[in-house]
Each structure stands twice: as C-alpha cells, then as structure tokens.
Amino acid sequence: MISKGATRNSNSRRIKFARRFVSALLHMRNQNPRPGSLSIEGSVRTRSQRIKIAAYLSMAQAVGSRRAWSRAVLSKLGSRARRHMRRMGRSSLGSLKKKRVIRSYSPGELGQAKKLRQLVPGGETMDICSLLEETAHYITCLATQVKVMQTLADNFSK
Amino acid sequence: MQPCSREMQGINALLNPPQISLQDLHDQQQQQQSQIQSSNIHRQVQNSHFDPTSHDDFLEQMFSTIPPPSCSWSDLNPAKTPAAWDLNPRDLSDDTAPLNPDNNNNVAFQFDDSANLASKLRNHQISGSAKSAAAAAAMMLQQQLLMSRGVAGAGDSGLIPMPLSLGSADDNVDGSSSFKSPNLGAHDDSVQALFNGFAGSMHGPSQTPNQTQHFHHSQGGPVQGQNYGSPGAAMNQAPASGSAGSAPAQPRQRVRARRGQATDPHSIAERLRRERIAERMKALQELVPNANKTDKASMLDEIIDYVKFLQLQVKVLSMSRLGGAAAVAPLVADMSPEGGGDCIQAGGGNGGAQRNQTASSNDTLMVTEHQVAKLMEEDMGSAMQYLQGKGLCLMPISLATVISTATCHSRNPTNRSVLQPNGGEGPSSPSMSVLTVQSATLGNGTVDASVKDSNSVSKT
Numbered sequence: 065m066i067s068k069g070a071t072r073n074s075n076s077r078r079i080k081f082a083r084r085f086v087s088a089l090l091h092m093r094n095q096n097p098r099p100g101s102l103s104i105e106g107s108v109r110t111r112s113q114r115i116k117i118a119a120y121l122s123m124a125q126a127v128g129s130r131r132a133w134s135r136a137v138l139s140k141l142g143s144r145a146r147r148h149m150r151r152m153g154r155s156s157l158g159s160l161k162k163k164r165v166i167r168s169y170s171p172g173e174l175g176q177a178k179k180l181r182q183l184v185p186g187g188e189t190m191d192i193c194s195l196l197e198e199t200a201h202y203i204t205c206l207a208t209q210v211k212v213m214q215t216l217a218d219n220f221s222k
Numbered sequence: 223m224q225p226c227s228r229e230m231q232g233i234n235a236l237l238n239p240p241q242i243s244l245q246d247l248h249d250q251q252q253q254q255q256s257q258i259q260s261s262n263i264h265r266q267v268q269n270s271h272f273d274p275t276s277h278d279d280f281l282e283q284m285f286s287t288i289p290p291p292s293c294s295w296s297d298l299n300p301a302k303t304p305a306a307w308d309l310n311p312r313d314l315s316d317d318t319a320p321l322n323p324d325n326n327n328n329v330a331f332q333f334d335d336s337a338n339l340a341s342k343l344r345n346h347q348i349s350g351s352a353k354s355a356a357a358a359a360a361m362m363l364q365q366q367l368l369m370s371r372g373v374a375g376a377g378d379s380g381l382i383p384m385p386l387s388l389g390s391a392d393d394n395v396d397g398s399s400s401f402k403s404p405n406l407g408a409h410d411d412s413v414q415a416l417f418n419g420f421a422g423s424m425h426g427p428s429q430t431p432n433q434t435q436h437f438h439h440s441q442g443g444p445v446q447g448q449n450y451g452s453p454g455a456a457m458n459q460a461p462a463s464g465s466a467g468s469a470p471a472q473p474r475q476r477v478r479a480r481r482g483q484a485t486d487p488h489s490i491a492e493r494l495r496r497e498r499i500a501e502r503m504k505a506l507q508e509l510v511p512n513a514n515k516t517d518k519a520s521m522l523d524e525i526i527d528y529v530k531f532l533q534l535q536v537k538v539l540s541m542s543r544l545g546g547a548a549a550v551a552p553l554v555a556d557m558s559p560e561g562g563g564d565c566i567q568a569g570g571g572n573g574g575a576q577r578n579q580t581a582s583s584n585d586t587l588m589v590t591e592h593q594v595a596k597l598m599e600e601d602m603g604s605a606m607q608y609l610q611g612k613g614l615c616l617m618p619i620s621l622a623t624v625i626s627t628a629t630c631h632s633r634n635p636t637n638r639s640v641l642q643p644n645g646g647e648g649p650s651s652p653s654m655s656v657l658t659v660q661s662a663t664l665g666n667g668t669v670d671a672s673v674k675d676s677n678s679v680s681k682t
Contacts, residue, residue: 183526
C-alpha cells in the first residue's frame with residue numbers, strides 16, 4: 065500500500081537524519097573542551113551558529129550527492145572549505161561561483177526565481193525546471209530535519 | 223507541520239531510489255503469492271466440502287490450473303496480458319450477472335494466475351451457487367489489487383503496464399521527482415476507475431461512462447469501447463492502451479501533438495517545458511501548506527516564504543534549546559519581557575531565561591521597537607528575521623496579555639503600540655510567533671510550552 069511504503073521511507077529518512085545530526089553534535093562537543101582554542105582558530109562562531117551548520121551539514125550528508133543542493137551545501141560547508149575560508153576570508157567563496165545562470169525566458173516569474181535561487185543552496189546555476197525540483201526535495205529534507213531537531217530538543221533537554 | 227506529514231508520506235514513497243522499493247515489493251509479492259496459493263488450496267478444500275454440485279469440479283479444475291506463482295517481474299510484461307485478455311472479449315456479451323469477478327478481472331490483469339483464474343471464472347458462467355467461490359476469488363484478487371496499488375504507488379512507472387499517457391514518464395523515473403505527479407495520478411485514476419467498476423457493480427454502471435471517457439481522453443486514441451458497462455470498456459481499453467501506452471513511453475522525443483496545436487518543434491519543446499514546470503509546481507503545491515493559490519506568482523511567493531520559514535525554524539531550534547544557556551546569554555543583555563506592554567514577547571527558551579532577568583533599560587527596547595516598525599514598512603520577512611535574531615517574536619496583543627497575566631503578575635500592559643495593527647492580523651505566516659510555531663509543530667498548547675521552557679531554563 066502506498067501509506068505503508070511511505071511511512072517506512074519517511075521513518076528511515078528521519079532515522080538517517082537523526083543519526084547524522086547527533087553524531088555531528090557529539091563531534092562538535094568533543095571538539096570543544098578547550099574554549100580557548102576558538103579564538104586561535106579564528107572562527108568566532110557562536111555555539112548556535114555551529115549547531116545550525118552542523119544541522120545543514122548532517123542533512124546534506126544524509127542525502128549524499130544525489131541532489132544538486134546537497135552537493136552545493138557539502139562543497140560550501142565541507143571541512144576543506146572551512147579551512148579555506150579561515151585562511152583567506154569569505155571573499156574566496158564568491159569567486160567559486162563563476163558559471164552564469166541561464167536566465168530562462170518565462171517573463172511571468174518576476175523576481176521570485178531570483179529569490180528562490182538565493183534561498184535554495186546551489187540554485188544559482190539551475191534553470192527553473194530543476195530549480196523547482198530541487199526546491200521540493202529541499203523542502204522535504206528541511207521539514208524532516210526540523211522535526212528531528214524538535215524531537216531531540218523535546219526529549220533531551222528537560 | 224502535521225499537514226505536511228501526509229503529503230510527505232506520499233512523496234517520500236517516490237523519492238527514494240526505486241531499487242529499494244523494488245526489493246521490498248519483490249518480497250511482498252512473494253509473500254502475497256505464497257499466501258494466495260495457500261489460500262487457494264484452503265478454499266479449494268473448503269469448497270469441495272460444502273459444494274457438492276457440479277460446480278464443484280469446475281472449481282477444482284479452476285484452481286488446479288492456476289500456474290505456480292512465479293515471482294519475477296519479467297513475467298509481468300505487457301505481452302502476456304493481451305493474451306490473457308484475448309479469451310474475454312467474446313464473453314463480454316453475457317456478463318450481466320457476475321459483475322464481481324469481472325471487475326476483479328480488470329483489477330488484477332497484470333498477474334498471470336489471477337488473470338487465468340478470472341478468465342476461467344468468466345468462461346464457466348458463474349451462477350448463484352458459485353458466487354461464494356467467486357467471492358473468495360474476489361477477495362483474493364482484491365488482495366492482489368491492493369498489492370498492485372502499493373506497487374503502483376511506490377514502484378516505477380515502467381514496471382507496471384498501466385495506461386500512461388505521459389510523455390514524461392521516463393523523466394519521472396529518472397528524476398524520481400513525481401511527488402504527487404500526474405504519474406501517480408494516472409495510476410490512481412486508472413486503478414480508481416477499476417475500483418469504481420468493482421464497487422460500481424452495486425451502484426450500477428452509471429459512473430463508468432465517465433471513466434471510459436477518461437480513458438478515451440487520456441489515451442487520445444480512438445479506442446471505441448463497447449457500451450456494456452464499465453468492466454468491458456475498461457478492460458478493452460486496458461490492453462489496447464497498455465500496448466499503446468508503452469509506445470509513447472519509450473521514444474520520449476516523439477510527442478503526440480493534440481488536435482488544434484502546432485506541430486512546430488519549437489512550440490512542442492515549449493509545451494513540454496511548460497508542462498514540466500506545471501507538474502513540478504503542482505508537486506510543490508502539495509508540499510507547501512496554505513497552497514490554495516491558483517496563481518503561479520503567488521504560489522511562488524508562498525514557496526519562498528515557506529523555505530524561509532523552515533530555515534528560520536532550523537536557526538531558532540539551534541539557538542533556543544540545543545544552544546543551551548550559552549547561546550541565550552548574549553541575547554539576554556538587552557531584552558526585557560517586562561519593559562512595555564507591547565506585543566513583542568520573548569519566545570521559547572530565550573523567553574524563559576529572560577523572564578528571570580531583571581528588567582534592562584527601556585530605551586533599548588524602544589530602539590528595537592522603532593527598528594522593527596521601520597523594517598515592517600518595507601518587508602515583513604526582514605522584520606521577522608530581525609526579531610528572531612534578537613530572540614523575540616511577534617504575537618497578538620490578546621495572547622500576550624493572557625500569557626503575561628498568567629505568568630508575571632507585576633505586568634503593566636499598556637496597549638498603545640505601533641505594532642497594534644498586527645494584533646488583528648491573524649496567523650499570517652511571517653507574524654507567527656515562535657511560541658505558536660512551536661505549538662504548530664508540537665500540537666500542544668502554546669502557554670504550556672513556554673511555561674515549561676521558563677521552568678527548565680530557570681533550573682539550569
């Protein structure tokens with residue numbers, strides 16, 4: 065039946081996301097016993113920002129390289145990118161996006177396509193068609209991630 | 223988030239790689255087949271006992287001639303089903319009485335053994351006394367139908383020779399992006415039509431001409447169904463459309479131009495592109511709540527807002543609880559829940575911690591307020607983000623007064639506020655407070671959540 069397969073898939077996805085997120089959190093916590101090292105590294109992110117990054121990273125890792133947005137997130141937030149950023153500042157990231165976007169000729173879209181491209185990671189170099197597809201998958205993954213985080217927060221922070 | 227879950231369930235069924243679901247279905251099918259076989263034998267034994275008439279032998283004959291179920295997908299090719307159905311057209315003229323097995327025939331036409339069983343049932347002019355056996359067979363076939371529904375729902379389109387009229391069938395298989403796509407819709411429509419034929423035997427064949435016309439329209443071909451009830455028509459169209467449906471599925475580039483439209487390759491490509499965009503938009507519409515907009519521009523606006531909202535939720539969640547007290551501390555310094563009775567309240571765990579702090583200076587709050595008012599004139603979303611960045615949220619004044627009177631007795635709610643018009647705005651998505659956001663996701667009462675948070679944070 066449709067519902068049986070669907071819940072199984074959504075549950076498995078949730079479990080995957082949860083596992084990766086928790087492992088990312090643990091990794092972060094293990095990285096953090098010396099608060100003095102933060103200033104040495106040069107990345108002055110607050111803990112919440114790092115948690116947010118961990119959330120996106122774990123989400124993208126769970127999806128893997130199947131989707132364009134997850135590839136974009138991984139390349140942006142990967143460990144190499146982080147080291148690169150720390151050394152050379154944020155300006156280097158802007159130069160990575162060299163490919164011009166194909167402005168598809170559907171005049172009824174106004175500026176919404178541009179906004180959507182900015183929101184969805186990796187959406188700068190896609191046409192409308194695949195942008196919509198990536199958006200849909202991104203929305204489902206984000207919703208799952210939010211649910212996972214909510215449940216974790218509910219159950220473990222009492 | 224509850225409204226999303228249903229759609230997500232349906233969506234996630236198609237999002238995962240088909241191999242996994244295929245394996246599941248493979249196992250499922252094996253189980254089902256073994257079950258059906260055992261039930262066959264069981265029923266055969268049963269029937270042979272309490273049915274001493276001449277129908278007895280035909281039942282045994284029927285059940286014995288069912289080939290052993292071969293659980294491989296290669297058997298379910300379209301080539302076989304027309305062969306199974308070739309027996310039937312000559313019997314169509316006299317299928318007035320046994321409507322149940324006929325409809326079950328339609329329903330399970332892709333399985334070899336059930337097709338044979340169905341053909342045997344029809345060939346032998348089942349009358350009243352054999353209706354018990356027919357009912358037993360009906361249940362069996364219904365099982366298979368349910369399985370086929372599961373298969374249709376969760377499997378590829380290419381595996382099931384259902385009549386698909388979409389040129390983009392392969393596209394959906396590759397991208398696996400057909401969330402609630404016409405692909406699935408076609409499955410549902412055709413299976414639904416067959417279901418209606420099955421259930422419609424009670425209601426008469428009045429509904430069925432609709433489905434036959436649906437098939438006509440969806441096929442685009444002049445398949446002239448005979449007029450004797452839905453089963454016959456649907457059945458006749460099924461093999462014809464099964465063979466015709468595979469043809470447009472394979473060569474994707476050859477799109478059949480409908481009557482009255484240009485066959486210019488540019489316009490065809492344009493039409494394909496528009497169709498693809500339309501179906502993606504439809505899929506997104508199912509995902510995003512509040513998606514009753516028919517306009518494409520407003521739908522895109524909704525989508526953008528929803529993505530922003532989800533990202534904001536991730537940020538808030540990472541801030542409020544998982545961030546713990548350390549994240550809350552820098553936000554606490556210039557916040558105060560007790561300064562001013564505006565509708566700016568602090569949400570979530572931040573609010574709890576801040577309530578325990580003594581009131582900070584009022585002028586910072588006023589600055590914040592003016593800033594927010596200024597931002598709101600330009601763009602609601604940025605105003606909300608500014609608030610969220612400070613750990614605040616917006617809520618109607620009525621709710622704010624209720625919460626404040628419930629928690630802090632020393633409040634002095636003054637209702638003058640720049641933000642008062644928002645009190646009556648209602649739950650438009652950007653002006654939803656964090657508390658109500660959490661309640662929407664939790665399904666609990668808002669006040670409980672906030673009170674719980676304040677207690678927990680005060681203890682830590």
